[in-house]
Amino acid sequence: MYLSREEEGIYQGERGETLRRMMEILVALGDIYGAERLVPVRSVQIAGVSYKNIGEAGLEWISDLQGQVVVPSILNPAGMDLCRWKEMGIQEEFAQKQQQTIEAYRRLGVTIDCTCTPYQIYQGLAGRGDHLAWSESSAVSYANSVIGARTNREGGPSALAAALVGKTALYGYHLDENRRPSHLVEVEADLRGSDYGALGFLVGRTVKDGVPFFRLKGRRPSPDELKALGAAMAASGSVALYYVENVTPEPPGPWQPEETIRLGRKEIDEVYAKYPGSGADAVALGCPHCSGQELEWIAGLLQGQKVQKELWVCTARKIAEEHPQLVATIEESGARVFCDTCMVVSPATERFSRMMTSSGKALAYLPGLAGVQAGLGSLEECIDVALGRRQ
């Protein structure tokens, strides 16, 4: 791999041991994936935050690092709400370790926002054509597909290396040749809300790490619906980039699909039928984290009502802070607005046996990551189950 004189100096240790090792990570990954050179990144989103995932081993490594990030860097969701962890049912010992992990990142100059939707809270992190080093799979998908930026799905150490060096290796989704569609997906149905999660759940399983190009009938998907679609495909498969005709930025150059998939209302409804919400002992919304728009919708449905089952609404702390009235309305119903975390990454989820959600991503992850059965329904159906209006 080609290194500039400055990069070579860092690689040889001229700027200290931490940077030398970080550059060594970038070069090693570049060699493994056949990168020609490094490329500057506009921002970094760092994985390896939830103590449930990184454990003592990861915490030790982050705590030992010296240095400061040189590009705007924020975090993936943590294993708990950093303020209200007790209400979630998180144990004291876990909370302490989680706080230490966050502190270790803060010390490196990382902005302590723990969210899977960085694009919802900061406009300046990503624009069309920007190279990024993001980690969380749904954020990677949104950045590549909806924003038109370029990022691979980084692991914890490679994201931190990019944050401290300000660069990443140029391979994978940074290159046009890997951004052409592999599958054409024709959808003969007018989709709405959680339908996009169900669609993503189906398509991710089929295309795996491919690049699907969607041709949709009916109304134009909202940013929240695109967020749900990409998140589900990144969970049931490992899709990091997709296109929606006349909605997202277009693919580079001419392309031919290797395969065409046709789906309609019948296939979408089969997902709901296969994963019903009946028997759920809790309901969770906000995977990926709720936008202000979604909080408004949820608050509207809960206004003046009382929940009969535990209802979690997960969002980024900044979003909650921007909408104190909506948060108050939601919480008056007995529901909880949790920040910094979600039902997929928090160990607090493990005490439930069946969770209902409007998210195709949570549907894919809850059984494996938390040992919890999952049911899928629209936002309204989820709220109805929480309110005891339907079983």
Added chain:
Amino acid sequence: MEIKCHRVACGSARGPALVTREAISFLGNVDANTGMVVDPAHELFGQCIAGKVLIFPGGKGSTVGSYVIYQLKKRGLAPAAMINIRSEPIVAVGAIISGIPLVDRVTEEILRVLSGTVVEVDADRRLVRVSELTG
């Protein structure tokens, strides 16, 4: 004999070889507190990797494996050096953050080295020295 290789993580070290033809998932296969291979299904089950030149095709499994390698190093239980046929990101990143010499792109012949043979890894000179090849 000397074998050419590709440097992944810098440094040099020597030690007795511990060789397997199976990939290693450091999360799950290896106990970070003892350095023992604890997965009964693994060819190296019951062996200690501490201080060895660990020769294996490559890594697999969870990315948390990188941190397990780091933990082993901090406890003085890490391999002295590692040799892969082809390194993948988990072991590469683990070796780099831990300061363990790691090389790859050697011929598969390396997997015929008998465990216990003294092997020297010089990542900086891109060389592996083996006292003898057997098998």
